[in-house]
Amino acid sequence: MAKDVIVACDFAGQSAVEEFLDLFERQETKPFVKIGMELFYASGPQIVRQIKDRGHRIFLDLKLHDIPNTVRRTMAVLSELGVDMCNVHAAGTIEMMNAAREGLTCAEGTRPILIAVTQLTSTDEVRMRDELLINEPLERVVAAYAANARESGLDGVVCSPLEAAGVHEACGAEFLAVTPGIRFAEGDDDQRRVMTPRAAREAGSDYIVVGRPITQAKDPVAAYKECLSDFCGEN
Ligand code: C5P
Numbered sequence: 001m002a003k004d005v006i007v008a009c010d011f012a013g014q015s016a017v018e019e020f021l022d023l024f025e026r027q028e029t030k031p032f033v034k035i036g037m038e039l040f041y042a043s044g045p046q047i048v049r050q051i052k053d054r055g056h057r058i059f060l061d062l063k064l065h066d067i068p069n070t071v072r073r074t075m076a077v078l079s080e081l082g083v084d085m086c087n088v089h090a091a092g093t094i095e096m097m098n099a100a101r102e103g104l105t106c107a108e109g110t111r112p113i114l115i116a117v118t119q120l121t122s123t124d125e126v127r128m129r130d131e132l133l134i135n136e137p138l139e140r141v142v143a144a145y146a147a148n149a150r151e152s153g154l155d156g157v158v159c160s161p162l163e164a165a166g167v168h169e170a171c172g173a174e175f176l177a178v179t180p181g182i183r184f185a186e187g188d189d190d191q192r193r194v195m196t197p198r199a200a201r202e203a204g205s206d207y208i209v210v211g212r213p214i215t216q217a218k219d220p221v222a223a224y225k226e227c228l229s230d231f232c233g234e235n
């Protein structure tokens with residue numbers, strides 16, 4: 001499985017994301033991009049088609065978490081958009097993840113990569129224990145949620161790079177660890193469980209999801225290339 005950098009396009013609307021993607025217009029390789037809730041809710045499904053038409057692969061990060069029937073039906077709608085990857089919360093249970101996979105699978109039996117969020121990388125063990133009342137070590141929770149996702153026939157999980165090795169140990173080398181929480185250096189923002197692109201590669205991440213370190217960089221194309229070369233060993 002080829003490793004890749006996914007750029008989180010967390011912008012407020014179409015013009016902001018287009019301005020950003022224009023920077024990559026002359027690049028040979030168009031970045032794999034992530035469309036999250038902010039952009040999707042602001043601009044609607046057509047933003048997915050527009051970015052796809054520009055030649056980008058798309059991870060639609062809507063983190064579905066609802067009753068199984070609603071998730072199945074919503075995934076069937078999303079399957080029409082032709083995205084490459086999408087996701088649910090593993091906390092929605094095995095039944096919900098099974099429903100998501102079924103809803104996403106088209107009549108020919110194909111579907112985009114489907115992964116599950118384990119614990120958000122902005123959550124740490126203290127918050128998990130004190131606010132969510134989960135009293136297990138974080139690594140154990142992530143590995144257990146990953147095992148549930150695998151049992152549901154999903155392709156991988158979203159987790160911190162710190163947990164990628166544990167996920168592969170629990171679910172096998174082919175099971176994907178897609179890891180946000182990437183920083184070039186120690187930061188001072190909302191992410192709690194972070195690593196550099198190089199360290200994430202060494203830790204066993206299959207895809208890194210990088211937002212602000214690229215989108216807010218002085219030179220986003222240079223920051224993207226640095227991520228690519230550090231994570232994939234190429235330019
Ligand atoms: O700007 P930053 O690099 O922190 O962006 C990380 C992206 O990954 C955001 O779009 C965020 O929603 C997403 N994400 C995350 N942690 C998860 C799942 C998704 O940070 N567990």
